[in-house]
Amino acid sequence: MKRRELFSITKPSFHPHPASPGVGRFTNALLRTHENKEVRFYDDLIRGKQVVVNFMYAECHGACPLVTQSLIKVHRALKNRMGRDLFFYSITIKPDDDSPAALEHYARTRRANLPGWSFLTGNAFDIETIRFRLFGMNHPGFDLDAAMHAGTLRIINDGTNCWTAVEAFASQKAILKHISWADPPKSYTDRLLESRVRQTLIDKDVKAYGYRRDV
């Protein structure tokens, strides 16, 4: 076994950023996963982690499956991180209709029962609070329309207190780029290595076209 693999199987410890809004903003609502496991929204799902949150419902045959398909592609691209330091949470906007079994069926039929990805249901009161706290735009006209929130992916890194969002139908490249904005800070060595690789591409571009393209 390689040394890197040996380290990667140890469970990472998650520490929230000192400025994280914590339970006060995220709430610590009791939710249920599609595996029928009880979880606390902040303590178990958000605290110190990097997460991508979206809203959907099981009987949705329009946009939700398309968003799920898009997330499956993103999951594939980031599969080494999924369930380790990156997590996807799909929360139902119709908790009264969507039991854990219904969500499990949705995840299974869409082939989205993947590591690091939880489908969540709970109490309508709590889910509405979470929806407004994470996706609210300080505009009742938009916020009362659940569709406005369902078309957005909220990306949060509680370890760095970084929040960003991207349209659910954005390209895979754009979604990956937004997720990377919330990535934990890289070490000096990693940044140096990345810069060298990028510089090689820039040099190649300049040589071929006479100017730098988007690398």
Next chain:
Amino acid sequence: MRIPSLIICLLFSFIPTLAQQCQLNLDGTWKDDSSTKTLYRFDAGKTLSVIAGDNTGPLATARYALEESQSRQITLTSTKGGPILGNGKDPVTIKSFDDTSITFLTADSNVIRWTRVDPNRYFITLVARNGEFYDSSGSAFPILTRISSLETVTDAVGTYSDVGTSAFGRVPAKTYIDFMHEPRSDSGVMLRLEINGAQYERALRVLQIWDRRVKENALLYQYQVPLNNIILIKAVTETLNACTDAVKLYKLNYIHPEDWISDNYSPQFIPFVYFSELKKLNGARHVRDEEFEHLYNPSAAMVDK
């Protein structure tokens, strides 16, 4: 709006709104429109009883089961006396219903209409003032009142003045009692409407949810507190029309130019202007102080919850 946003809105456009739907509630006492003396009572134990007007005990009883598949049907099994609705064998279809009435269609095509009997009276009072706070906005909240022969119950949740500062939550009795009289100047607005029991229950549910949000620190808007009051008053007033268009409503939907109130006013002033608009639309149904005062006992209603 960009094209992807438009596509998302179209694809999600079939998501049902979170507004409350008209729900069938059989529990309670009903009277047949064609007969004056006989009363019918559905209770939670799935029993339907026929009661004579003089309250001498049930003349007939039946167990009932409500099926809500394609069409709502009630199956009755007599336990005492003869059949109550229809022939007692075939299920009875619920043709239509609203907050106060229900129409049945029996297997032999008879149409029977029942009206709910409720000894209580219910009122909703929408009150708002300007010029109370530093930004010249003020209190705005709905007051729900249930008056029975035994007690008067009052609930009020919204934005109120707590020693001159804006506060949001359950309004203390000593504050709302001051709002129970019609304002004498343009800086105040009041619309008092008599509503039915089902409308009262729905509106009360909205107030209870918001009361819980305040107590559990679960406000939808943590920092823009006036926006919470907008959602509260919108939900309370819209819930009155869940079954029938009982109240003429202004559409507070933030759609330009239809909703000129949200277009032109800051959030803290919207409730005042919204209530003023509702007063204009429903002025004819406003219950004046003179009519209300002989029903309402302020000291009985002044109970903080």
